[in-house]
Amino acid sequence: MDKNSVGIVETQYFTFAKSPNEMVLDSGDTLGPITLAYETYGELNENKSNAIYICHALSGDAHAAGYHQGDKKPGWWDIMIGPGKAFDTNKFFLICSNVIGGCSGSTGPSSINPKTKKPYALDFPAITIKDMVTAQKRLIDHLGIKKLFAVAGGSMGGQQAVKWTVQYPDFIRAAIVIATTTRHTAQQxxxxxxxxxxxxxxxxxxxxxxxxxxxxxxxxxxxxxxxxxxxxxxxxxxxxxxxxxxxxxxxxxxxxxxxxxxxxxxxxxxxxxxxxxxxxxxxxxxALDYFDLTKDGKLADAFTNVKSKFLLIAFTSDWLYPTYQAKEMVKALKINDIDVSYIEVDSSYGHDAFLIENEGQARLISNYLNRIQKESIDES
Amino acid sequence: MSPNKLRLDHKIISGWIAPNSRVLDLGCGDGELLAYLMENKSVRGTGIEINESHIYKCVEKGISVSHSDIDSGLPDYPSKSFNYVILNESLQEVLHPKMVVLEALRVGKKVIVGIPNFCHWPARVQLFFKGKVPVTKGLPHQWYDTPNLNFLSLKDFRNFCKNKKILIEKFKAISSDKIVTLRPNFFAHSGLFLLSKK
CATH class of the missing domain: 1.10.1740.110 (Rna Polymerase Sigma Factor; Chain: A)
Known part of the structure; x- marks a missing residue:
């Protein structure tokens, strides 16, 4: 284990939306109780102002960094999270949870339906990116965090990050949005x-x-x-x-x-x-297919109430989420006079580039977080 | 950075910008000018830059920057969203200079343009006596390896502004870190214009 690892970590669990307070989903259906599997890295500071939510992609889970006891492989974004890394655990408190609908500890179709005592299977209600974010907000409330320093993610994680800024505009200082889109296209x-x-x-x-x-x-x-x-x-x-x-x-x-x-x-x-x-x-x-932030076809209208700042990263060889989709988002943010930095990283790794050792991405994120930290100190 | 170490063109531009303004720097490079303006003039600044390695440096300096060429990045901004739009040493590199200047005047209340003077006297000498496309201190590129797409003189730009009914509010010409007042189109290697719409 290298000295920049967060070391041995354990998954924790938070259960909410117990009967009769089930969570109302985007579809109108209800779901409850809901358990979220989550991990945290670093220390939450006294005024709880240094929390960063990491959102995972389609096949990810709550285990973003460090090692589970006995495992040889670290979490899925260990290259980015740890002491001295892009998301520096010496400065920040990082939270990553498995999405609802998932299968790595959070409530999903393989969980036991309390009504039937059997796995939900297709009785599990349809979920959306919004529902994922709503559940994450419940975890943040539970942890007593009033405002996230940042929310970050790539691919589906990026969609959750953007959704956070739209859904909880007063709650997010900055969003780091990587290799993603604001709506799924026909090809996707x-x-x-x-x-x-x-x-x-x-x-x-x-x-x-x-x-x-x-x-x-x-x-x-x-x-x-x-x-x-x-x-x-x-x-x-x-x-x-x-x-x-x-x-x-x-x-x-x-x-x-x-x-x-x-x-x-x-x-x-x-x-x-x-x-x-x-x-x-x-x-x-x-849930990804349903993701569409545009309102009556207008993306700019989605961001009218958004207050966070944005760092957008796209990769030149990403054909799953091509860079034009990030550019559309940049434009929509600019129309709303929202502070945005955008970079198209020259990479041959395709969509997966954000998960692969990537010095440019690490530098961008760490410098960007430093800036947001400086600005938050200047403000207060 | 102290104002003394500042490049003369940056010094002039900074002098033209009112404190607490909103500034867009088109082709902001590594963000040197924007960083200076943010620190010394408390401007709210942002930039557009095409070079990826420059973007990293901008982010390092805490500057908001968009990775784009100027031609396609400019239409993203709503009208009059900036007090100043800066086009310093970038207009000669854009694909559609007319559109870019007019767009800059739409997006900003005032536009600052800095251009190299392709009719600076050493260039004229090379062209006239040597029969060569000029390569000078101010125009260091060979014809086969140049970012410059548009070749214009200070006079050409003045004529352009006249034709397009653009007001030149202020003008400064520079040669080797000195202000040139005598026959700038001959003696200056570059010129700075503060523009607004008539």
């Missing part, structure tokens, strides 16, 4: 449709009722493989695999694994099914 929805179809056409899916039985592993693995292609770029795949063959001198003229890239995708699919619930994949991708 289309990729999710194929992923969901892969799961739902697996006979083991069984209309979502597979808990305690054979799970739709093949469908979920396929969905993950499709997803993974969209997270990389032509260039990063070329550099990583090219046309390299897998343990072969020549192609074998059959449908066994010939190429390295085949083996890689299979591995990604197979390891994903060990840790992810197929129904959660359906619900969360649906």
């Amino acid at each position: 929805i289309a990729l999710h449709v194929v992923g969901r179809q892969a799961i739902m056409s697996d006979p083991a899916w069984n209309n979502g009722n597979y808990y305690g039985k054979k799970t739709p592993e093949q469908g979920l693995a396929l969905a993950r493989m499709i997803g993974h292609i969209s997270y990389m770029s032509d260039q990063s795949m070329g550099e990583k695999f090219g046309r390299k063959l897998r343990k072969k001198e020549n192609v074998s003229y059959n449908f066994s694994t010939n190429f390295e890239v085949e083996s890689y995708l299979r591995h990604q699919g197979d390891s994903f099914v060990q840790r992810f619930d197929a129904n959660s994949y359906l619900y969360i991708t649906r």
Whole structure:
């Protein structure tokens, strides 16, 4: 373990929305009780003004940094979170929770429905990015935090970060929004449709009722493989695999694994099914599809009440969330006279760039947080 | 930074800007001028910059900056959202200079333009006697390796303003860190204009 690690961490749990105070969802349905799995890193200061909420992406969880006892791999954004890192735990108190609808400790379709004492499966109500954020706000209230220093995230995490600023405008000093969009386009929805179809056409899916039985592993693995292609770029795949063959001198003229890239995708699919619930994949991708901040087609109108400052980061080779979508958001923020910094980082890693060791991103975030800290001191 | 160490063009620009203004710097580079104006004139500043490595330096200085070329970044701003829009040493590099100046005048109440003078005397000498496209201290680039797209003199810019009914409120010409008052279109390597709409 390096000296810049937050060390051994433990997941904590917060349960709310108990009967009869269930949470009313975007869809009008109610859900409760709700448990959020969350982790925190660093110390909350005396006036509780140094909290940063980290929002995870589609397949992420509450374990953003440090190590769980006995684990060899750290949390999913360990490169960015720790003492002296971009999100410096010597200065800030970081919170990361698993989204509702998820399958890593928070209430989702694989959780037990208190009414039936069985897993919810498809009885779980549809959820949206707004619902995820509403639940996160409940956790913040529970922790006694009156204002977040910042909210940050990439991809789906970025969508939650933006939603935070819109939903709780007085609550956020700054938002760090990475590799994301303000609304899902037809292409983004289309990729999710194929992923969901892969799961739902697996006979083991069984209309979502597979808990305690054979799970739709093949469908979920396929969905993950499709997803993974969209997270990389032509260039990063070329550099990583090219046309390299897998343990072969020549192609074998059959449908066994010939190429390295085949083996890689299979591995990604197979390891994903060990840790992810197929129904959660359906619900969360649906939440992403529903995400649209525009009002009557106008994005600028979404930000009229927003008070936070923004750092937007996009990556040149990201074709899942192309940079034009970030630029649209920059424009909408400028129309509303909102302080925004925008950078298009030159990277060949595609959408996944924000999760990969990335000196530029780390520098930007750490300098930006320093600035916001300085400005908050000047204000007070 | 003390005002003494300030580049002469930055010193002139800073002198033209009223304290507590809102300033947009188009092609703000590493943010040197904006940082100075924010510290010494308490302006609320922001910039547009195309060079990625410069963006990191701007963010490091605590400046809000957008990664974009000037031509496509300028239309993002609502009308009259700034007291001053600065186009210092960037107009010669934009694709549509006419549109950029007019857009800058829409977005800002006043516009400060700083341009290199392509008719500075050493350039004229090279062109006339050597038959070469000039490469001088003020115009250091070879024709095959230059960011400059538009070649204009101080006189050309004055004529442009006249044609477009743009008021030149103030003007200063510079050569080698000195103010030039005598025949600037011949003796100055660059000029600064404070513009507003008539």
